[in-house]
Amino acid sequence: MANIVEMPKLGFDMAEGTLVKWVKSEQDKVKKGEVLAEIETDKATVEVESSFTGVLHKHLAEEGEALPVGSPIAVIAEEGEDVDLDALLEETGAEEKKKEEKEEKKEGKEKEEKEKAGKEAEAEKKPEKGEKQKEEEMGAGEEDFIKASPVAKRIADEEGIKLSNLEGTGPGGRIVKRDVEKAIEEGVPEEKPEKAKITPGKDETFEISKLRAAIGNRMQGSWQEIPHFFITTEYDVGEMLKTRKQLNRELPDEEKVSVNDFIIRASALALKEYPNLNASISGKELTRHGDINIGVAVAVENGLLTVVVKNADQKPLRQISVEAKAMIERVKEGKVRNEDIEGSTFTISNLGMYNVEDFVAIINPPEAAILAIGTAKEVPIVEDGELGIGWRMKCTLSADHRITDGAEAAEFMQHLSLFLEQPWRLFA
């Protein structure tokens, strides 16, 4: 029987989504789990998978159309099935859509005829459109495809050289071994500029991207509504860095753990005793969450996303590492899944790799707090009147004063030191 596919709810605060692209065309065969379309939310572009197997009978949304969560976007039927769309929509309670269609019907014969003519015209147009689309897709594919011989690819990969930066001298511009060898010998050409640069004397104006706008709205709302306060603590991370080194010596490359993985697990364990910091506020209600899901801010082109390590207090460090790595990879590839970015209860923002002393982060609403991580540095320290050398890392907690107070937050920061400074506790 025929089934309606609805605009999915991707994240608890999602109200509407934009159908960016249909991956499956009408009359395409569809298997359960196959990607039907790409949807853009205010967080990310995500793929919508089919929950049904059959034939994509009809698109109910056009590319570029923004629809509320739960709106019907497609019908999937059995092959050759005669679908009564009205009855189906009624059945599934897609009322608005139904109303619209009924109104259209009321408008009588004239309209029907008009529509008929329109449809015929459309039918004539359709193949053309399909072909054009195909061409565009193929064109895009060609643009992405870099012609290179297998051996050139392998050597470039081994040497960490980006093929896109090389000029191919083989037939048809193929990048061959000699091109890669030349690059190794003479140095790799400058990366093609990816970052925006200033053109002297020329202003550039363009529309703010959906992601940029969403970040802006959220951060503005958070900064204006939430009474932030900040607590900075310096941690002795010498043991943690040593443990990480020892651990990574034993682990294969793909399982090596990062400092950030240590911090995820340490924060999760510390939060167990501080439910007010693993909470969210909504109107007059405060919810202390039963799960400790640690969000990790990941920079993407022109914005950031938060990937979520669920139940990080219950997972061993290696698992956290593998999961985080996979999610970050997906973010960078633009293939993030819905479950990667939803459900965080506490967020970590780590700028340690950029050599920062410390910084303050804006709370990711509706969470109660966010932890900003600075760079671990080898510094002179005074202990018992003696000058020595040690590793220190500064973290700053931003907390919501409506939920918690300075004393509790400071206690949390102190408690966190147990896990950051005595890393064996992460393995207990």
Added chain:
Amino acid sequence: MAEITMREAISQALWEEMERDEKVFIQGEEVGVWGGTYAVTKGFLDHFGKERVRDTPIAEAAIVGSAIGAALGGLRPVAELMTINFAFVAMDHIVNEAAKLHYMFGGQFVLPLVIRAPGGGGRQLAATHSQTPDAIFAHFPGLKVVAPGTPYDAKGLLKTAIRIDDPVLFIENATIYQQKGEVPDGEYTIPIGKSKVQREGSDVTLVTYSKMVSYSLEAANKLEEEDGISVEVIDLRTLRPLDMAPVIESFKKTNRAVIAEEGWRSYGVGAEVAARIYEEAFDYLDAPIQRVAQKEVPLPYNTRLEQLALPQVEDIMKAVREVLR
């Protein structure tokens, strides 16, 4: 070390093996009184007698079939076919018996049989007598297929073929019987199933066998002189079992390969070697592999057309330059 012809090398191998082991005998059309169609067995009849040097009727099925019987009975026959084109008449014996009996009788029998057969085009013998159907025979498991390109390899490989207990099709090329090469004076054998680097080089791997070995060496020398290209020439020597190890080793160094064979391109030896390179060394590939082979026509009688259809030294040079683009 003496410099002798291919004909002499093959003749020596037969002579020495017949002297060494009295179970070895030869049979075929004109091998006795006439001394062999290509004079390979001249003087054999007088020396070894007509029991061991047997002239047969013009009946290839009988030549191969009776040799199979003799081999099963404990002798070591060397059956000569006047040309490999006549092997088609004996196809059932070669493919369904020689190649299979050992297996189908659960190893109870061995088949120490050698079938010698010259092939190749270029002597104006027209389409039916000028074929190079080596790949067809190399297709069948159970049959060893040897096709040497130098006197040294021919002698050493034929002696091994006679001594081992498996059926061997020993393919000679009629246009290179006069070709000379150095051969050691004393006794030696060469194992079947080993490819050989005939010329070392670093820019491109040129895989070949039989008549195309000398063509390839000539092409390699010219390319070195004219273009400064360093060509490594690898002689397969045996088509089944095919020894890819030296080819792959060379290819990993050069990343580019040309395969030169006299037979037709489609479904040929070059196709097999290229496929194996793709399978075993894909990540070392820097350019599509080039094949040099006979044009896809029944070979013309007219000598100019015939030479146009057959692969030439220039074709190999062109392919090498192409693969190095």
